[in-house]
Amino acid sequence: MKWDKFSLIGHSYGAGLGAAYSGLYPKEVERLVLLDFTKIVTSPDDHNYPQHLASGFDFFLDMEAKAEREETPLYTYTDAVARLIRGTKNQINEESAKIFMIRGASRVDNQDKWQFNRDLLVNAIRVFRFTHESIFQIHGQIRCPVLLLQPTDGMVMETKEVLDKCLKIYQESSSNFQIIETGQGHFFHLNEPEEPAKFINKFFLES
Numbered sequence: 001m002k003w004d005k006f007s008l009i010g011h012s013y014g015a016g017l018g019a020a021y022s023g024l025y026p027k028e029v030e031r032l033v034l035l036d037f038t039k040i041v042t043s044p045d046d047h048n049y050p051q052h053l054a055s056g057f058d059f060f061l062d063m064e065a066k067a068e069r070e071e072t073p074l075y076t077y078t079d080a081v082a083r084l085i086r087g088t089k090n091q092i093n094e095e096s097a098k099i100f101m102i103r104g105a106s107r108v109d110n111q112d113k114w115q116f117n118r119d120l121l122v123n124a125i126r127v128f129r130f131t132h133e134s135i136f137q138i139h140g141q142i143r144c145p146v147l148l149l150q151p152t153d154g155m156v157m158e159t160k161e162v163l164d165k166c167l168k169i170y171q172e173s174s175s176n177f178q179i180i181e182t183g184q185g186h187f188f189h190l191n192e193p194e195e196p197a198k199f200i201n202k203f204f205l206e207s
Contacts, residue, residue, distance in 0.1 A: 007031040007144075009200070011189060012155065016040030020130075022146075023138035032146045033200055035189050036154040039139065039166045042130045049129075056127035067120040074113045080105055088187060096190035132162055139169045145176035147203045149196050151188040152181060178203065 007030045010018035015037035022029040046052060075083060084097040084104075092100070105114045130138075148170070156163075170177045182188070182195050189196045 004028070005030050007033070007204070009033040009035070010037070011035040012037050012186065013040065019142070019146075020135065020138055022144060023141040026141050026143045029142075029144050031144055031204060032142070033203065034146065034148045035196070036149070036151055036186055038148065038163050039135055039158075040130065041157050042132045042135045042162070045131055045133075046129070052129060053127070056129065060121065060127050063120050072115045074108060074115055076112050077101070077107075077114055080114045080116070091185050092187045093191055096187060099190060132165075136165065136169055139166060140173050142170065142173045143175055145203070145206075146170050146174040146178070147199065148177075148179040149183075149189075149199060150179065150181050151183040151185055153184055154188070155186045176206075 005028055008018040008022065010016070010033070012035070015034040016039050018032055019034060019039055022032045081094060081097045081101060084100055085092055085094065101114075104118060105116050107113070108115055148167075167179065180199050182199060183192050185191060
């Protein structure tokens, strides 16, 4: 995009990546919004790192081969919407699934046949695994204001101790760290967008 400065809004793993980017390039990011994810998932000191890294590459190559080998499944629009809802374990409603479909699927002919646009390689995110300490160092370089929106029953993938330490780092490094509990479920921003939008708009309009 050729932008010198910008803000980031991320959900789930995208929020974790946004936080990592904001620490690696703190002069570029003006504001950071995290939706139901405090940080990318990390691990303690890894004494088997070479083996884990190798298995991560193997998994990536397997997924790449699978993507090239398999034909893209086709669905009717109704079936595609239903599959999306099932894929999130019924955490999104029909209206949210149809929003997903705008960017996440494409019509392939005139007979109501649709295919999903997602890339299977997105599942290969475990190739590089950060340790707790390495990501803490990265987050310690964040300087911009940070807003964390957490639903009441959101996604928890790490221990309270690790997450609490990350929150403390945000408080110490960010110029303005806010954490707000709002909505329900991991896809709260899709199912009830008005409420999180209210907090996000206020965050961006602050001087």
